[in-house]
Amino acid sequence: MRTVHHRAAMVLALAVVAGSLGGCGTINGWLATGIEDMVPVWAGGLPSDAPPKPGTAKYDEWMKERDRQRVQAAATRKDDNDKSAAVIGPVY
Numbered sequence: 001m002r003t004v005h006h007r008a009a010m011v012l013a014l015a016v017v018a019g020s021l022g023g024c025g026t027i028n029g030w031l032a033t034g035i036e037d038m039v040p041v042w043a044g045g046l047p048s049d050a051p052p053k054p055g056t057a058k059y060d061e062w063m064k065e066r067d068r069q070r071v072q073a074a075a076t077r078k079d080d081n082d083k084s085a086a087v088i089g090p091v092y
Contacts, residue, residue: 039045052058 037046041047052062
């Protein structure tokens with residue numbers, strides 16, 4: 001009888017461990033979708049200037065604004081380079 005109880009206890013222990021490990025994936029998936037936005041910055045949360053998550057409407061707007069600023073900065077940089085080359089002259 002002792003062997004039967006021992007095996008039953010082992011099977012029960014393995015079932016509990018397997019069930020708890022299987023549950024971790026669903027819990028972590030749930031935590032990853034919403035909890036991270038609620039964590040304060042001092043506790044390791046996202047800073048206020050972090051970009052929005054990909055796949056959202058805010059992300060698309062942010063990318064358009066980023067591209068607009070990049071093009072504008074490139075145009076300004078090109079104008080500045082032309083002027084600086086004329087003012088400095090050759091360096092020997």
